[in-house]
Amino acid sequence: MSYEGEMLKKLKMPSKKKVGEELLKVLFKYNGTVREFSSSEEVVNELADRFFLNPDQRTAELKRIYRKENRIVKTPLWHRLLYRAADSLAKEKLITRPTSTIRLTNKREWMLTENGFKKASELLNISERENDLLPIKFYELEKLVRKMQLAKSPKNYNPISSQKRTKKTTQNTSIRQRGFRQAVIQSYDFKCSICGLKIQSPKSVYWEVEAAHIVPHSSNGKDDIWNGVALCRLHHWAFDVGWFSLTNEFKIIVSSGYYKMPDEFGRTGNYEFFKNHLVPQKSIFLPTNEALYPHKHALEWHRNNVLHL
Numbered sequence: 001m002s003y004e005g006e007m008l009k010k011l012k013m014p015s016k017k018k019v020g021e022e023l024l025k026v027l028f029k030y031n032g033t034v035r036e037f038s039s040s041e042e043v044v045n046e047l048a049d050r051f052f053l054n055p056d057q058r059t060a061e062l063k064r065i066y067r068k069e070n071r072i073v074k075t076p077l078w079h080r081l082l083y084r085a086a087d088s089l090a091k092e093k094l095i096t097r098p099t100s101t102i103r104l105t106n107k108r109e110w111m112l113t114e115n116g117f118k119k120a121s122e123l124l125n126i127s128e129r130e131n132d133l134l135p136i137k138f139y140e141l142e143k144l145v146r147k148m149q150l151a152k153s154p155k156n157y158n159p160i161s162s163q164k165r166t167k168k169t170t171q172n173t174s175i176r177q178r179g180f181r182q183a184v185i186q187s188y189d190f191k192c193s194i195c196g197l198k199i200q201s202p203k204s205v206y207w208e209v210e211a212a213h214i215v216p217h218s219s220n221g222k223d224d225i226w227n228g229v230a231l232c233r234l235h236h237w238a239f240d241v242g243w244f245s246l247t248n249e250f251k252i253i254v255s256s257g258y259y260k261m262p263d264e265f266g267r268t269g270n271y272e273f274f275k276n277h278l279v280p281q282k283s284i285f286l287p288t289n290e291a292l293y294p295h296k297h298a299l300e301w302h303r304n305n306v307l308h309l
């Protein structure tokens, strides 16, 4: 047995496999990325806590002699085990190495891949439905979101897909849908474009805001940022049922039914909730980058097909 192996055994260190599994869970907890271990004592300690490592296990050092320079190099055993576990996950393509992630995010961090994300949700017993809404990044998704956010708005854009959507969602379309959602809500700074509501669940996990399709999936609308707008749940519903639409200048147009609503509708107590949060002609809140604005072809379609005049 190697010197390192003997030390691991003597100190009863956890197995590389177990450390890897725990690392996947920690990555999931931190939304898909953690900084490389040399610059993040926090994660190194958090993982040590998860294994209840004692002070000896945390501080043991491997001493190696560099013969050439005739000096002894000391490496903390726990760091080394953690690195080896991460390295094996990278070999299994469950995470990306800081040297690859930096090319995408400009940060030296370990990042989940799509398979790593799936494996972590399995380990944590998280259902697929719940999973779909979690704002967790993984490499393939992040790549797609960045691509969507960097694309130029096309002049001749058709928001309707020519390919029929099949019931069986392929793996690619599910990344596409997730990418659409993430790219839209990020571009609108997690706010509803109509009322500006920005709110998360108490544990800061889920965003309330939704990425609404302008041409909906049921009419073969594309999962493109130009066919999307960020809306809170009330406004998403009101947009989908035709209570309002948007002009090409991004101003609110409301259905004529709005003026004929019974008095007790759309109120909370004495407050005109619905009308105060849907003001005709008001400009909506938009992304900072103009290339990400909803496309006028999608808005035209919505005015012609969904808005209830």
Ligand SMILES: [Zn+2]
Pocket (backbone or CB within 6 Å): 192, 193, 194, 195, 196, 197, 231, 232, 233, 234, 235
């Ligand atoms: Zn809203």
